[in-house]
Amino acid sequence: MANVAIIGSEKSGRTSLAGKLGKKGTDSDLTLFNFVKGDRVYSFTDAKTYPESPKSLIQAINMSDIALACVPSTGLTARTGECIVALDLLGGKKGMFVITMSDKSNLNAISELTGKIKTITKSTNLENWETVAVSTTTFEGLETLKEKLFALDEEVKTENASKDGMTPRVMVDHFFNVKGIGCVILGTVTQGTINIHDKLTLFPPRRETEIRSIQSNDVDVKTAGTGARVGLALKGVQAKEFDRGYMISQKEEISSKFNLECQLAKFTDGFAVGDAVHLFAGLQSEPAKIESITVDGKNVTQVKAGSVCNVVLYAQKDIAYNKDDRFLIVQLNYPKQRFVAGCEVRQ
Numbered sequence: 001m002a003n004v005a006i007i008g009s010e011k012s013g014r015t016s017l018a019g020k021l022g023k024k025g026t027d028s029d030l031t032l033f034n035f036v037k038g039d040r041v042y043s044f045t046d047a048k049t050y051p052e053s054p055k056s057l058i059q060a061i062n063m064s065d066i067a068l069a070c071v072p073s074t075g076l077t078a079r080t081g082e083c084i085v086a087l088d089l090l091g092g093k094k095g096m097f098v099i100t101m102s103d104k105s106n107l108n109a110i111s112e113l114t115g116k117i118k119t120i121t122k123s124t125n126l127e128n129w130e131t132v133a134v135s136t137t138t139f140e141g142l143e144t145l146k147e148k149l150f151a152l153d154e155e156v157k158t159e160n161a162s163k164d165g166m167t168p169r170v171m172v173d174h175f176f177n178v179k180g181i182g183c184v185i186l187g188t189v190t191q192g193t194i195n196i197h198d199k200l201t202l203f204p205p206r207r208e209t210e211i212r213s214i215q216s217n218d219v220d221v222k223t224a225g226t227g228a229r230v231g232l233a234l235k236g237v238q239a240k241e242f243d244r245g246y247m248i249s250q251k252e253e254i255s256s257k258f259n260l261e262c263q264l265a266k267f268t269d270g271f272a273v274g275d276a277v278h279l280f281a282g283l284q285s286e287p288a289k290i291e292s293i294t295v296d297g298k299n300v301t302q303v304k305a306g307s308v309c310n311v312v313l314y315a316q317k318d319i320a321y322n323k324d325d326r327f328l329i330v331q332l333n334y335p336k337q338r339f340v341a342g343c344e345v346r347q
């Protein structure tokens with residue numbers, strides 16, 4: 001089972017590719033496409049409201065183990081660059097570049113574009129990502145893409161299996177009331193294993209709940225391990241209490257004040273004390289205000305691209321997180337590159 005984000009600039013062939021890889025399921029600002037064949041189980045997330053909404057890009061990436069970054073055969077755009085920055089700042093993702101619409105291009109041009117992708121990803125977390133050229137009209141390259149995806153999936157399975165023994169955490173992405181069943185949520189088990197009748201807590205609201213039933217790929221199951229995409233019927237809570245990104249677990253840290261160690265993107269206008277930014281953690285996002293910035297223990301008023309600094313900031317609402325979660329600072333007003341910094345919690 002692997003969760004795969006399909007991302008890229010506008011008109012980069014994302015939805016066409018998703019439609020060839022899976023069958024359309026949940027559809028909101030994100031669209032999910034499912035594929036189930038034996039033990040090959042994939043859930044593809046199309047961040048369809050990106051680039052208009054950077055949120056959908058981050059959410060699709062954070063819901064996934066693997067990202068497919070689509071680049072149309074016509075070439076790289078500023079938004080391709082932005083997708084690369086987001087993936088680099090979030091770190092630790094597996095993935096591939098997919099040169100889409102290969103039928104509209106030729107071998108030379110595709111090989112030149114592959115070289116350009118190699119150049120711009122040099123010394124980022126994506127420098128070893130492979131590039132595959134595909135066409136969803138002639139089907140060229142689709143089998144190669146699937147084979148490479150299977151190989152990445154094997155790595156994901158091993159990594160996820162090693163997390164099955166941890167305390168369970170479910171990251172919620174959709175929630176609704178179902179007549180006769182009650183509150184149902186869709187989400188991903190990000191660590192540990194969940195079982196029917198587990199008593200857990202919904203964070204940040206700190207509401208106790210019990211797992212009434214678990215579905216995985218529309219089949220009732222009694223248990224689900226790390227990486228599984230699940231539907232849960234829950235006791236004791238109502239859909240209206242939820243927000244995207246809420247966590248169901250035994251324990252979360254909850255705060256609206258953060259001390260973060262930040263690595264700024266190489267291409268960004270940075271930020272200054274007093275700036276209004278957006279703070280992303282998992283699928284949660286909140287407006288936040290930069291209270292102070294320190295570099296090597298000294299207070300500064302602003303930081304520029306490429307810097308490392310410590311930032312104290314206040315979010316408008318509580319965020320549920322674990323100390324190992326990666327945060328992202330985003331500046332929605334920047335016209336070109338909106339992802340400013342990848343951060344780790346220091347306090």
Ligand SMILES: Nc1nc2c(ncn2[C@@H]2O[C@H](COP(=O)(O)OP(=O)(O)OP(=O)(O)O)[C@@H](O)[C@H]2O)c(=O)[nH]1
Nearest residue numbers: 010011012013014015016017101102103135136137
């Ligand atoms: N010739 C050709 N056309 C393609 C291919 N893939 C997609 N297209 C066309 O390119 C256009 C954009 O494709 P989409 O799949 O909608 O791309 P997208 O990134 O989801 O686009 P938006 O969500 O609108 O930003 C559509 O008109 C598709 O029919 C392909 O492999 N070959």
Ligand SMILES: [Mg+2]
Nearest residue numbers: 014015016048
């Ligand atoms: Mg689309």
